Amino acid sequence: SVPPVETRAPPSPASRQGQQALPPASGLTTLHWDSDPSALQLHSDSDLGRGLIKLAMAKVTHVDFPPREMVSYSKETQTPVMTEQKEEDEEEEEMAPTEPVPETEKEKPAQKTDEEEEEAPPHELTEEEKLQILHSEEFMNFFDHNSRIIERALSEHVDVFFDYSGRDLEEKEGEIQAGAKLSLNRQFSDERWSKHRVVTCLDWSPQYPELLVASYNNNEDAPHEPDGVALVWNMKYKKSTPEYVFHCQSAVMSVAFAKFHPNMVVGGTYSGQIVLWDNRSNKRTPVQRTPLSAAAHTHPVYCVNVVGTQNAHNLISISTDGKMCSWSLDMLSQPQDSLELTFKQTKAAAVTSMSFPLGDVNNFVVGSEDGSVYTACRHGSKAGITEIFEGHHGPVTGIHCHTAPGPIDFSHLFVTSSFDWTVKLWSNKNNKPLYSFEDNSDYVYDVMWSPIHPALFACVDGVGHLDLWNLNNDTEVPTASITVDGNPALNRVRWAQSGREIAVGDSDGEVLVYEVGEVRLVFPRAVSIYNEWVSANWPAPIRIMEQEPVCQLIVSRHIYWQATVRVI
Amino acid sequence: MSVEETIKRIQSQKGVQGIIIVNAEVLICNAGIPIKTTLDNSNTVHYAGLIHQLVMKARSTVREIDPQNDLTFLRVRSKKNEIMIAPDKDYFLIVIQNPSE
Numbered sequence: 001s002v003p004p005v006e007t008r009a010p011p012s013p014a015s016r017q018g019q020q021a022l023p024p025a026s027g028l029t030t031l032h033w034d035s036d037p038s039a040l041q042l043h044s045d046s047d048l049g050r051g052l053i054k055l056a057m058a059k060v061t062h063v064d065f066p067p068r069e070m071v072s073y074s075k076e077t078q079t080p081v082m083t084e085q086k087e088e089d090e091e092e093e094e095m096a097p098t099e100p101v102p103e104t105e106k107e108k109p110a111q112k113t114d115e116e117e118e119e120a121p122p123h124e125l126t127e128e129e130k131l132q133i134l135h136s137e138e139f140m141n142f143f144d145h146n147s148r149i150i151e152r153a154l155s156e157h158v159d160v161f162f163d164y165s166g167r168d169l170e171e172k173e174g175e176i177q178a179g180a181k182l183s184l185n186r187q188f189s190d191e192r193w194s195k196h197r198v199v200t201c202l203d204w205s206p207q208y209p210e211l212l213v214a215s216y217n218n219n220e221d222a223p224h225e226p227d228g229v230a231l232v233w234n235m236k237y238k239k240s241t242p243e244y245v246f247h248c249q250s251a252v253m254s255v256a257f258a259k260f261h262p263n264m265v266v267g268g269t270y271s272g273q274i275v276l277w278d279n280r281s282n283k284r285t286p287v288q289r290t291p292l293s294a295a296a297h298t299h300p301v302y303c304v305n306v307v308g309t310q311n312a313h314n315l316i317s318i319s320t321d322g323k324m325c326s327w328s329l330d331m332l333s334q335p336q337d338s339l340e341l342t343f344k345q346t347k348a349a350a351v352t353s354m355s356f357p358l359g360d361v362n363n364f365v366v367g368s369e370d371g372s373v374y375t376a377c378r379h380g381s382k383a384g385i386t387e388i389f390e391g392h393h394g395p396v397t398g399i400h401c402h403t404a405p406g407p408i409d410f411s412h413l414f415v416t417s418s419f420d421w422t423v424k425l426w427s428n429k430n431n432k433p434l435y436s437f438e439d440n441s442d443y444v445y446d447v448m449w450s451p452i453h454p455a456l457f458a459c460v461d462g463v464g465h466l467d468l469w470n471l472n473n474d475t476e477v478p479t480a481s482i483t484v485d486g487n488p489a490l491n492r493v494r495w496a497q498s499g500r501e502i503a504v505g506d507s508d509g510e511v512l513v514y515e516v517g518e519v520r521l522v523f524p525r526a527v528s529i530y531n532e533w534v535s536a537n538w539p540a541p542i543r544i545m546e547q548e549p550v551c552q553l554i555v556s557r558h559i560y561w562q563a564t565v566r567v568i
Numbered sequence: 569m570s571v572e573e574t575i576k577r578i579q580s581q582k583g584v585q586g587i588i589i590v591n592a593e594v595l596i597c598n599a600g601i602p603i604k605t606t607l608d609n610s611n612t613v614h615y616a617g618l619i620h621q622l623v624m625k626a627r628s629t630v631r632e633i634d635p636q637n638d639l640t641f642l643r644v645r646s647k648k649n650e651i652m653i654a655p656d657k658d659y660f661l662i663v664i665q666n667p668s669e
Contacts, residue, residue, distance in 0.1 A: 130603050133591070134571060138658060143589070146654035146661045147574050149641065153652050154581045157667055 182468065182482040185501065188214070188233045188511040190242055196221045197229065199505025201254045202494040207262040209496060210236035211243065212503055214511045215255035215267055228252035230267055230277065233511060235501075246277040248286050258329055259306040260313055266329075268301030274317055276332060288332045296335055297323055303354040307361045316356075316378075318366065322348035326378070341366065341376055343385045349374055357401040357411040365428065367396025367416050375428050389426055391433040394419030398446035398493075404454040415457055417447035423459050423469075437469060439477055446492050452499035460490035466504055466514065484512060571604070578663060579606055585649060588662040590616045592623075592655065603659070615651075619662055623655045 133139055189195065197216035205211035211232055218227035226247035234243040250269035258264035258276075265277045267286075274297070275286035290296045297319040304317045306329070314326040314336065322342060325335035341349045350369035357363065363377045363386075373389040373396060398417040402410040412427045413434075421440045424433035442462040450456035455471040456479075464487035467478035484490065488506040495502055502514045575587055586607040605612040627639040642653040654661040 133603055140571075142656045142659050143571055143574070143661065146656060147578065150652055150654050150661055150663050151578060151581070153641070153643070154578065154584065154663065154665055157582075159667075 182466065182480050182502075182514050182516060184482075184512060185515040186235060186513040188212075188231075188240070188242070188513070189509055190231060190245075192225075193229050193231055193242070193245055193247075194509035194511075195219070197509045198507045199491050199509060199511060200252060201256075202492045202503050202505050202511065203256045204494060204496050204503070205257045205262070206259055206497070207257075209498060210234055211257075212494075212496075212511065212513070213255050213257060213265055214503075214505055215252035216509060217251035217253070217270070228267065228269055228275075230255050230265060232265065232279070235513065244277075244279050245284055246286070247284055248273075248275045248289075253300050253302050254304045256304050256306065258315070260310050261329055264329065266304050266306070266315060268297075268304040268317055268319075270300045272297035272299050272301060272319055274301060274304065274315070274327070274332065276329070290327070290332045291334070295338070296325060297321075299323070302352050303366075305354065305356065307356050314361075316354075318351045318354055320350045320352065320369070322351060324351075324376075324378075337378075339378065339383055341374070341385050343372075343374060343388055349385060352396055353399045355399045355401045355414060357414075358403040358405070360411070365399055365401060365414055367392075367399040367418075369395040371395060371418065371420070373399065373416055373426065387428075387431065389431055389433075391424055391426075391436070392416065392418040392420050392422070394443075397444065398448070398459075400448045400457070402449050402454070404450060404452055408454070410454055415447045415449065415459075417444040417459055419443045421461075423447050423457075435475060437475070439467065440465065443489075445490060448493050448495055450499050451495050451497055458493050458495065458502055460493040460504055462489040463487050464490060464506070466490060466493065466502065468502075468516070480516075482514065575604065575606065581665075583666040583668070585664045585666055586611070586615075587664075588612055588615055588619075588660075590620060590660045590662060592620070592658050592660050607664075615662060615664075619651070619653060619660065623653055623660060627655065 194214075194216055196219045199214050200217050201215045203213050205213070211234060213230055213232045216229040216231070219225055226249060228248040228251045230246040230248075230252055231242040232244040232246075244265075246265060246267075248267065248269060250271035250273060252267040252269050252275075254268040256266050258266050263278050263280050265279070267275045267277070269275060271292060273292055274290040276288040277284075278287045281287050292298070297317065299319040299321040301317050301319045304315065306313055306315050308314055313329075315329055316324065316326050318324045318341070322340055324339045324341055326337040327335050341351060343349060349366060349372075351366045352369055353367045355365050357365075362379055363375065365373060365375050367373050371390070371392040371394055373392070374385045375387045375389070376385045377383060396416050396418045400415055402413040402415075404410065412429055413425065414428065415423055415425050417423045421438065421442060421444060423437040423440070423444055425435040425437070426433050437459075440459070440461045442465075444459050444461045447457060447459040450458070453470075456468060458466065458468050460466050464484040466482050466484065468480040469475075470479035473479045484504070484506060486508070488508045488510070490504050490506050492505040493502060494504075496513075500516050502516065504512045504514065506512070578584060578587055587605065588602050588607065589604040591601045591603055602612045602616045605616075607615070622644070623639070623642060626642055630637050630639045639655055642655065644651040644653070649664055649666040652663045652665065
């Protein structure tokens with residue numbers, strides 16, 4: 001490139017126009033470079049062959065060029081005033097954040113003002129200005145008035161969007177199934193005491209509704225550990241360890257809280273021994289045991305129950321050889337009374353389950369291994385088995401008499417579950433089952449009526465299903481059903497006294513407590529009776545909505561009309 | 569009762585996610601400036617500006633339908649939450665609540 005040479009006149013842009021500079025007045029030949037490097041011209045007046053150059057005044061034209069425009073892009077976007085542009089905003093958002101350069105929090109987002117006001121400079125609010133506003137009277141007036149309104153609006157929680165068809169529930173996560181009727185609340189197991197054992201029995205405490213006792217059989221992987229374990233679990237607290245740990249030498253097949261002795265837990269074992277644990281003692285072993293003699297039981301005891309009243313009660317136990325003993329809890333050294341349950345004096349009933357109707361201490365029903373169900377009574381000239389009910393094709397695993405209280409007496413009804421994949425509904429006035437529920441495809445291990453709902457019962461089977469049947473809804477399929485993860489065999493089902501929770505014991509030593517989401521209580525028409533009962537028995541807060549008499553419980557040929565009350 | 573205490577009380581209500589007080593004046597071009605807020609700065613500024621425009625539009629709608637009428641309260645219910653706006657001549661009180669919490 002051409003090095004710049006000092007010339008007389010500073011090269012102006014005008015010179016590029018081809019302006020010729022005036023030659024020096026002295027006449028000396030000078031050489032000067034044309035400032036345009038692409039053309040070098042040597043002006044010389046002694047150029048051979050050229051004559052004198054004629055010089056004239058040149059006209060200077062002034063041209064003004066504006067400075068070169070610097071194109072720059074600002075990083076802010078203006079949220080447009082026009083509503084049509086709102087969709088574009090979402091795309092633009094990722095490209096450019098909508099905040100101004102935030103050095104101080106007082107800086108005003110200038111871009112946010114309407115575009116019509118572009119000319120006005122953005123006004124910043126300093127902290128002092130803000131404080132001033134906050135303390136001004138008009139602000140206080142505004143705030144006082146409007147905060148009141150907002151607080152009222154905030155506290156209203158009316159969900160106007162609720163869809164009774166349940167369609168909007170389908171969009172939610174898959175855990176909501178069957179209309180959110182059954183949901184897992186707690187799961188209890190203990191690494192040392194319940195793992196590798198099967199839950200053989202469950203019972204809720206009559207005195208403390210949050211306590212649940214579970215009995216377990218032996219742990220084959222740990223032969224040195226006690227064969228029989230009973231754990232008392234607590235629903236009230238979040239801790240995952242048992243409240244009490246009890247054990248004994250023989251596998252516990254049945255367990256119950258002693259109804260009128262809140263500190264005692266009764267267990268029936270595989271060896272035939274009945275054991276009594278006391279939570280007042282510091283021992284984990286039983287404080288009392290029945291003798292292993294022919295006077296007591298020599299076969300596994302699958303049923304233990306305390307029946308009677310505070311002043312006159314007995315512990316009833318039945319073993320699989322058909323022997324029924326009644327004991328006093330103060331003295332377990334010998335039974336107060338014993339009875340052989342034999343059908344027609346020849347066939348001893350191999351009893352697997354028993355149930356007493358509500359309020360009855362004399363008559364009861366038992367289910368046996370050969371599939372037959374018997375009614376029996378404890379006292380009187382005809383003590384022992386009264387009648388046989390045949391219908392099941394496999395061992396009866398569970399039996400339960402109807403116990404829901406109410407003005408209509410359903411105590412003649414009972415349900416049974418069996419290995420023959422069915423649950424059957426019976427009336428003790430009828431030798432044949434009233435109805436057979438055949439939705440299961442595996443052994444049904446246990447069944448229990450709801451303590452508060454006369455048409456509801458739960459059953460569990462060997463592939464992890466917990467089914468709730470509502471006879472008012474459907475007798476073909478369960479109203480609600482849930483499958484336990486891993487499909488373990490569910491051995492036991494027990495409703496809590498509130499009727500809102502169900503405890504299930506499985507073959508892996510786990511006790512699962514499910515909450516029943518929606519319960520429609522069924523009551524006869526007398527509004528006053530159920531208002532009273534509900535407020536006495538239902539945990540607050542509740543709201544009773546009266547509906548028209550809607551459902552009917554059909555049993556044999558009688559139709560019972562009842563009014564439905566929804567408690568929400 | 570002081571402004572601070574009231575704001576604290578509102579904030580302690582079930583599901584309240586944030587409270588913003590915004591300056592409403594349109595003639596002065598500091599409209600939509602948050603005066604007090606419980607949210608972080610960027611969100612506050614975002615909400616303040618957007619809601620300001622929304623309220624202006626809502627108010628003009630109400631006024632156009634009936635010039636004697638005026639906007640008193642605005643509730644924007646969305647899938648995830650609810651924005652309640654109590655507008656005034658000079659200021660707006662905005663509360664964002666998640667009612668399912």
